[in-house]
Amino acid sequence: MENDKAYLWSHKDLLDVTQLSLPDVTHILDLAASFELVNQRPVKKVPTLKGKSIVLFFAENSTRTKTSFDVAGKRLSADTFSLAKSGSSISKGESLQDTVWTLQAMNPDVIVIRHSSSGAAQFIAERLQCGVVNGGDGWHAHPTQALLDCFTLRRAWQGQFAGKTLLIAGDIAHSRVARSNVHLLTKLGVNVRICAPRTLLPAGRQTWPVEYFDTLRDAVKGVDAVMCLRLQLERMLDGLLPDLAEYSRRFCLTPELLSLANSQAPVLHPGPINRGMEIAAAVADGAQSRILDQVAAGVATRMAVLYLLAQRKDGGNK
Numbered sequence: 001m002e003n004d005k006a007y008l009w010s011h012k013d014l015l016d017v018t019q020l021s022l023p024d025v026t027h028i029l030d031l032a033a034s035f036e037l038v039n040q041r042p043v044k045k046v047p048t049l050k051g052k053s054i055v056l057f058f059a060e061n062s063t064r065t066k067t068s069f070d071v072a073g074k075r076l077s078a079d080t081f082s083l084a085k086s087g088s089s090i091s092k093g094e095s096l097q098d099t100v101w102t103l104q105a106m107n108p109d110v111i112v113i114r115h116s117s118s119g120a121a122q123f124i125a126e127r128l129q130c131g132v133v134n135g136g137d138g139w140h141a142h143p144t145q146a147l148l149d150c151f152t153l154r155r156a157w158q159g160q161f162a163g164k165t166l167l168i169a170g171d172i173a174h175s176r177v178a179r180s181n182v183h184l185l186t187k188l189g190v191n192v193r194i195c196a197p198r199t200l201l202p203a204g205r206q207t208w209p210v211e212y213f214d215t216l217r218d219a220v221k222g223v224d225a226v227m228c229l230r231l232q233l234e235r236m237l238d239g240l241l242p243d244l245a246e247y248s249r250r251f252c253l254t255p256e257l258l259s260l261a262n263s264q265a266p267v268l269h270p271g272p273i274n275r276g277m278e279i280a281a282a283v284a285d286g287a288q289s290r291i292l293d294q295v296a297a298g299v300a301t302r303m304a305v306l307y308l309l310a311q312r313k314d315g316g317n318k
Contacts, residue, residue, distance in 0.1 A: 170229030
């Protein structure tokens with residue numbers, strides 16, 4: 001990548017979007033745009049990372065993120081190796097630290113980790129010499145998801161972020177996607193609105209630079225984009241949401257509610273989708289949906305991240 005040679009990438013790892021400067025973000029998105037062109041070719045492969053090895057260590061279930069990283073690595077000609085919790089010694093009681101030492105002995109160039117514990121990615125990054133990408137840790141962060149969402153919005157908004165308004169609606173409390181997007185998009189000048197039941201608002205929300213709404217009808221008025229989040233029932237305690245039908249009635253994005261947003265406002269969703277719960281099928285499949293664009297953006301964006309970390313020669317900063 002010729003445009004990458006002039007940019008000094010200073011990070012050994014990508015653990016959170018908060019570590020990125022605005023030039024870092026722009027560089028990743030520009031690099032992703034160049035890799036997007038690769039993904040549109042008849043032969044979707046370049047020799048950029050030939051001879052490099054990437055370990056996908058997913059101790060938490062994933063389909064989209066894991067597959068996206070796997071495709072990204074292979075299209076860069078890297079060797080990718082998958083390790084899931086069910087197929088690793090973690091399921092037999094091995095500690096995360098012992099697993100880290102085992103992975104280090106394999107001498108990979110990059111490890112992508114997804115883990116149910118917040119801070120797991122930083123834990124292994126502090127103990128490994130290779131680059132580490134946080135593929136989602138607990139409720140904490142999901143930096144590549146925020147970057148691919150940003151990539152999708154940059155195209156929909158024709159490169160203009162400052163002054164735009166984005167609504168994030170759904171299960172905010174349990175969403176690492178919401179946290180990472182709030183950090184990244186507010187840094188880019190986007191006004192962020194949050195809409196959720198009170199029981200699904202995050203702890204410490206008073207420090208978030210966002211505007212809160214408890215009714216979707218009010219929240220969606222005049223926004224430039226809407227991001228819907230699924231209910232993460234697997235992370236919830238009993239009593240947080242006693243009536244799913246009532247939740248759907250109040251917080252499902254329907255065509256009628258979407259019509260209150262600005263004209264052609266794109267609709268995003270990180271997946272998996274619960275149709276009829278947080279988003280109506282007519283919206284998910286409608287003309288304003290950018291959900292499949294997000295999937296394509298995920299491959300290009302993760303190609304950019306893997307390239308930057310695998311090509312880096314020295315330790316650098318976190």
